[in-house]
Amino acid sequence: MANIERDEVSGTDTTGHEWDGIKELNTPMPRWWLWTFYVTIAWAIGYMILYPSWPTLNTYWKGTLGYSSRVELNTALQDRDKARAPWTKKFAALPITEIAKDRQLLEYAMAGGKVIFADNCAPCHGSQGSGAPTYPVLADDDWLWGGNLEEIETTVRYGIRSNHDEARDSEMPAFGDDYLSVSQISDVSEYVMSFTNTSKDADAAKRGSEVFVEECVACHGETGQGGRDFGAPKLSDNVWFYGSTREDIIKQVSKPRHGVMPAWQARLDDVSIKQVSIYVHSLGGGE
Amino acid sequence: MDNTPAEHHVPKTPSLYETHKKVYPQKIAGRFRNLKWKISGAIMAFYFLAPWIRWDRGEGQPDQAILASMNLGRLYFFNIEIWPQEIYYLTGILVLASVGLFLATAMAGRVWCGFTCWQTVWTDLFVWVEENIEGDRNKRMRLDKAPWTFNKIWRKSLKQLIWIAFSLVTGAGFLFFFNDAFETTINLLTGVGTYAEYGFTALFASTTYLLAGFAREQVCIYMCPWPRFQGAMFDEHSLIVTYEAWRGEPRSKAKKNNPNAPVLGDCVDCNLCVSVCPTGIDIREGDQFQCIGCALCVDACNSIMTKLGRPGELITYDSIANQVARSNGKSAKKRVIRKRTIAYASLLFAVIGLMAYGLISRTELEINVQRDRSPMFVQLSNGDIRNGYTFKILNMINVPQTFTLSVEDLEGAQMTVIGLAKDLVDTVTLDVDGDSVTTFRIFVRTTKDALDEQFEDMHFVLINTATGERIDYDSRFAGPVR
Ligand code: SF4
Ligand code: SF4
Numbered sequence: 001m002a003n004i005e006r007d008e009v010s011g012t013d014t015t016g017h018e019w020d021g022i023k024e025l026n027t028p029m030p031r032w033w034l035w036t037f038y039v040t041i042a043w044a045i046g047y048m049i050l051y052p053s054w055p056t057l058n059t060y061w062k063g064t065l066g067y068s069s070r071v072e073l074n075t076a077l078q079d080r081d082k083a084r085a086p087w088t089k090k091f092a093a094l095p096i097t098e099i100a101k102d103r104q105l106l107e108y109a110m111a112g113g114k115v116i117f118a119d120n121c122a123p124c125h126g127s128q129g130s131g132a133p134t135y136p137v138l139a140d141d142d143w144l145w146g147g148n149l150e151e152i153e154t155t156v157r158y159g160i161r162s163n164h165d166e167a168r169d170s171e172m173p174a175f176g177d178d179y180l181s182v183s184q185i186s187d188v189s190e191y192v193m194s195f196t197n198t199s200k201d202a203d204a205a206k207r208g209s210e211v212f213v214e215e216c217v218a219c220h221g222e223t224g225q226g227g228r229d230f231g232a233p234k235l236s237d238n239v240w241f242y243g244s245t246r247e248d249i250i251k252q253v254s255k256p257r258h259g260v261m262p263a264w265q266a267r268l269d270d271v272s273i274k275q276v277s278i279y280v281h282s283l284g285g286g287e
Numbered sequence: 288m289d290n291t292p293a294e295h296h297v298p299k300t301p302s303l304y305e306t307h308k309k310v311y312p313q314k315i316a317g318r319f320r321n322l323k324w325k326i327s328g329a330i331m332a333f334y335f336l337a338p339w340i341r342w343d344r345g346e347g348q349p350d351q352a353i354l355a356s357m358n359l360g361r362l363y364f365f366n367i368e369i370w371p372q373e374i375y376y377l378t379g380i381l382v383l384a385s386v387g388l389f390l391a392t393a394m395a396g397r398v399w400c401g402f403t404c405w406q407t408v409w410t411d412l413f414v415w416v417e418e419n420i421e422g423d424r425n426k427r428m429r430l431d432k433a434p435w436t437f438n439k440i441w442r443k444s445l446k447q448l449i450w451i452a453f454s455l456v457t458g459a460g461f462l463f464f465f466n467d468a469f470e471t472t473i474n475l476l477t478g479v480g481t482y483a484e485y486g487f488t489a490l491f492a493s494t495t496y497l498l499a500g501f502a503r504e505q506v507c508i509y510m511c512p513w514p515r516f517q518g519a520m521f522d523e524h525s526l527i528v529t530y531e532a533w534r535g536e537p538r539s540k541a542k543k544n545n546p547n548a549p550v551l552g553d554c555v556d557c558n559l560c561v562s563v564c565p566t567g568i569d570i571r572e573g574d575q576f577q578c579i580g581c582a583l584c585v586d587a588c589n590s591i592m593t594k595l596g597r598p599g600e601l602i603t604y605d606s607i608a609n610q611v612a613r614s615n616g617k618s619a620k621k622r623v624i625r626k627r628t629i630a631y632a633s634l635l636f637a638v639i640g641l642m643a644y645g646l647i648s649r650t651e652l653e654i655n656v657q658r659d660r661s662p663m664f665v666q667l668s669n670g671d672i673r674n675g676y677t678f679k680i681l682n683m684i685n686v687p688q689t690f691t692l693s694v695e696d697l698e699g700a701q702m703t704v705i706g707l708a709k710d711l712v713d714t715v716t717l718d719v720d721g722d723s724v725t726t727f728r729i730f731v732r733t734t735k736d737a738l739d740e741q742f743e744d745m746h747f748v749l750i751n752t753a754t755g756e757r758i759d760y761d762s763r764f765a766g767p768v769r
Contacts, residue, residue: 106706128675130662139675142668237668282705284665284675284730 091271096149100278113279116272120264121280129283134242134259139284142239144231147287151228153277159263160231167263170230175215176254184211189249195224195236198244309431310504310567312414313424313559317586323401327408335456338463342366345685348722355465367646368722370683372653379642386638390631392520394623395604396527397580400514406506407579409457409499410565413450420446424562450500451492458492504566508577520631523608524622528580530560530571530602533614538571553597560584560602570602652688654749654760655679664765672766673732678747685721689752692717692729697745697764698737703730716752731764738766 005014007025017024029037048054051063062068081088087108091099099105118127125131129138136144145155145168158166175185191208193199219227224235233241242252264273280286342352342365349356354363362369362377369376391398400407420442421427433439462471462484474480475488498506507514521527535554554571561569563584566577570584588602609619659675667673682688693714694700701711705728708715719725731745747760 103706127661128659130665137662137665139662139665140667140673234668238666238670239668282728284673 088271091274096153096274096277099274100149100281106278109275109278110282112272113275113277113282116268116276117279120268121276124261129280134257136241136259137239138280140239141285141287142234142237143228143285143287144226144233146228147281147285149277149281149286152280152286153273155261156268156273156277156280157263157265160261161258162261162263164263164265168231170219170232171258172219172232172256173215174255180211180215180253184208185250185253188212188216189246189253192224192235192249193246196238196244307505308567310565311424311427311562312565312567312583313562313587314418315559315563315583315587315590317583317589319582319586323411323581323583326402327411330403330405330408331412335460338460338468344368348685349467351467353464354467357465368683370681373649376642376645379638379645383635383638383642386631386635389520390628390635392517393522393525393625393627393631396521396525397514397517397578400507400579401528401581404579406498406511407565407581409495410503412453413499413503414565416449416453417446420449450496454492454496454500455488457495458488458490461491462487504577504579507566507579514576514579520627522625522627523611524606524625526604526606527574528570528578528582528585528602529574529605529607529610530554531600531610531613532571532573533610535571535601553592553601555591555595557591559587559591563587651683652758653681653683654747654758655681656747656760656762658762658765664767666767667732670735671732672735672738672764673730674764676729676731676747676762678727678729679724680717680719680727680749681724682719682721687721688719690717690719690749691715691752693748693750694731695746695748695759697731697733697743699733700731700737700745700764701733703732704728705730717749733764735766738764741766741769 004026005016005023006012007014007023010025013026015024015026028034048061049063050065051067052060053063054061087105090105091109094105099109117125117129121129124135125138126135131137131139136142141147143151145151145160154166155168158164158168160168161170173179180188187204187208188211189208190199190201190204191206191212194202194205199205213222219230219232220235221227221232226232226234226236233239240248242248242257264276268276337353338351340352341350342363343350344363349359349363351363352365354361356363360371388399417427421430430439430442459472459475462475466484471480471484474484480488502510535552537552538554538556539551540556560571561567561584563586564570564578565581565583566579568575568577570578582604585600585602585604589599592599592601605613605619606621608622612619656679657677659677663674665673665675678692680690691714692702694702701713702715703709703711704715704717707717707727711732715729717725717727743764743766745762745764747762749758749760750756751758
C-alpha cells in the first residue's frame with residue numbers, strides 16, 4: 001500500500017475505507033494490548049495441550065501432564081491421612097480410657113470429636129449435646145445406658161435399637177394394650193410422681209405402688225432409681241425424657257415411645273468413634 | 288524517537304500522557320550530597336544488617352533480634368514479644384510514623400522524600416552504579432544515542448547485572464525480617480526454599496529493579512500519593528529548597544569584567560542545578576510539585592558560586608517567609624516553634640507516651656473466658672444448675688506458671704474441670720505452659736435456689752501461686768427463665 005492517506009485534522013493515517021465520503025481513521029490497538037492478547041492465545045494453546053481440555057467422541061483429551069482433579073483430591077486425602085497417621089495409630093492401638101489419660105491425645109480427640117459431633121450427632125442431640133425434645137441431653141449427668149467412656153463408646157459404636165447384633169436393646173411393654181386397666185395406669189403414674197414429691201393423691205399412689213412392684217421394679221428399680229442394663233430411665237430425678245406431668249407419664253406407660261440411635265460403626269471409623277465418645281464424655285456428664 | 292523538526296509536524300490529537308523524558312542526573316559533590324550518602328548508608332545498613340543481629344530467648348525460641356514471624360504468630364523486637372492480639376502496637380507505630388512525618392514536613396519540607404524515602408535511597412544507589420559504569424551525565428547521554436558497539440553492550444549489560452544483583456539482595460533482605468535470616472539464606476541458595484520464599488524474593492526484587500532502575504522520578508511524580516497531600520503540612524515557615532530570584536535575576540552567562548555587572552543577578556545560567564536534579568526540573572522556575580527537596584541543586588549552585596567568588600546559597604534551603612524578608616532587605620529569622628509544629632509535636636509525644644505506657648504496663652498474662660451458649664445451662668438430675676465455660680489463659684512469658692482458680696459472687700458455686708478435677712471443688716490448680724495458650728473446660732454448678740435471676744453476675748478469680756497476683760474476670764451464670 002504505497003500511498004496511505006493521512007487525515008489532515010488529526011494527523012492519523014486512514015485505512016482507505018470510505019463510506020459516503022466519510023473515511024475511516026486507522027487507530028490500531030495499542031501494541032502492548034495486542035501483545036498481551038497474543039500471549040494469552042499462546043498460553044491457551046499450551047494449556048489445552050498440557051491439561052485435559054477437549055471432549056472426544058467417547059472420552060476426552062487427557063492432557064500430556066496427566067493432570068486430573070480427582071487424582072489431586074486423592075493425593076490430598078492421602079497426605080491428610082499421612083499427616084494424621086502418628087495420631088490415628090495411637091488411637092487405634094489404645095483403649096479409650098488410656099487415650100483420655102494422655103493430655104495431648106485428649107486434646108486431639110476433643111478437637112476432632114467436636115467436628116465429628118457437629119456433623120453427625122448435633123442434628124438430634126443439639127450442638128454441644130444440649131439435647132432436643134425426646135432426644136437426650138448429653139451434657140447433663142443423667143445416662144440411660146451408662147456414662148463412662150467405655151459405655152459411651154459402646155452406645156456410639158452399636159447404637160440403640162439399631163438392629164445391630166451388639167446394639168443396646170430393650171422395650172417397655174405397652175401397658176395400655178389390655179395389660180393394665182386405665183385406673184391401674186393412672187395409679188402407677190401417681191406413684192411414679194411420688195418419687196419426686198410431685199404426687200398429690202396419696203391414696204392413688206399407694207394403690208399404684210402395688211402395680212409398680214409387680215410390673216416396673218424389674219427394670220426401673222424399687223425406688224425408681226432406673227436400670228442401665230435395660231436403658232430404663234431413673235424416675236426419681238429431675239430429668240424427664242417424655243415429660244414430667246401426670247398426662248405425660250400416663251401416656252408413656254400406656255403406649256411407650258422408644259428412642260432409636262444408629263450404629264455408628266457402619267459410618268464412622270474406629271478412630272472417629274473414639275474421638276467423638278471422648279468428646280461426648282467431656283460435655284459435662286462423663287462419669 | 289521522532290526527530291522531525293517541530294514545524295513539519297501535522298497537528299496531533301493531544302495525548303493523555305506526557306512523553307517520558309529520560310533524566311540523566313549529573314554527579315555533584317557537596318554538603319547535602321554527603322549528608323544524603325550518610326543517611327542512605329544508615330538506612331541500608333539497617334535494612335541489610337538488622338535481621339542478622341541475634342538475641343537469645345532461650346530454648347526453642349527464635350534467636351533473631353528483629354523478627355515478624357508469620358509462622359509463629361509473634362513479633363519479636365529484642366526483649367519485646369508481641370502477640371497477634373496486640374497488633375495495635377503496630378497501629379501505634381504507624382500512627383507515630385505518620386505524625387513524625389507530618390512534623391518533619393512542617394519543619395523542613397520534603398526531607399523524607401529527599402533524604403530517607405526508599406525510592407530515593409535505592410534510586411541513588413542505582414544511579415551510582417550507572418554513573419560508575421557508563422560515566423557522568425554527558426557520557427551517558429552520548430552512550431544512549433550511540434550505536435550498539437561492543438563498548439555499549441558490555442557497559443549496559445554489566446549495569447543490568449549489577450542492578451539485578453542488588454535487586455535480588457534487596458528482595459531477599461525483605462524476607463529476613465519475616466523468617467530467620469540464616470535459615471532463609473541457606474534455603475534460597477541451596478534451592479530448597481519454598482515457593483513463597485522464591486516468590487516474594489522475586490516480587491520485591493522485580494519491584495526494586497523496575498522502580499529504582501527505570502521508573503525513578505516517575506514514581507515520585509505520578510505514583511506516590513505523599514506529594515499530593517503533603518502540601519497540607521507546609522506553611523510559609525517550613526524550610527524548602529528555593530531559588531533566590533531577587534538576587535539571581537536577571538541571569539546572564541558569566542563574563543569576567545562585564546561592564547554591566549551591577550545590573551545583573553548572581554545566576555550565571557550555567558544550568559548545573561538542572562543537570563543535577565534527579566527529577567529533571569529547573570528550580571529557578573519556583574517551587575514545583577516535582578521537586579523532592581533533595582537539595583542537590585543547592586550543592587550544585589554553591590559549587591559554581593564558590594568558583595566565581597560570589598556569595599553562596601543562591602539556591603538555598605530556606606522558608607518562604609525568610610525569602611520574602613530577605614528580598615525586602617530585612618533580616619530573616621527562623622521560626623521553629625509555631626502553632627502547627629507545636630500541634631504535631633504534642634501529638635507525637637502523646638502517641639509516644641501512650642505507647643510507652645502501653646509497653647510498660649503490658650500484662651504478660653491474658654484471660655479469656657467464653658460461657659457456653661449451647662446449652663445455656665444444664666439441669667442436673669438432682670435439680671442443680673450447671674454452666675460450662677471455656678477458659679483460656681495466655682501466658683506471654685517463656686516460663687510455666689501455676690494459678691489457683693475459684694468462683695466468687697455465686698452462692699454455693701462449685702466446679703469440675705475436665706482432666707483436672709472430677710469431683711466438685713471450690714478451688715482448682717491450673718498449670719500453664721510458658722509462651723502459649725492453655726485451654727481449660729470448666730463447669731460451675733450451684734443449686735437452683737441460689738439463683739435470683741435468670742443471669743447472675745459472678746466472677747472468676749485467678750491467683751498466681753508464685754507471686755500472689757490476683758486477676759478477676761467478670762462473667763455470668765445462666766439459669767432457667769424466671
Ligand atoms: S515522592 Fe514519594 S516516592 Fe518520591 S521521594 Fe517522596 S515519598 Fe518517596
Ligand atoms: S529542584 Fe533541587 S531540590 Fe528539587 S529535586 Fe531538583 S535538585 Fe532536588
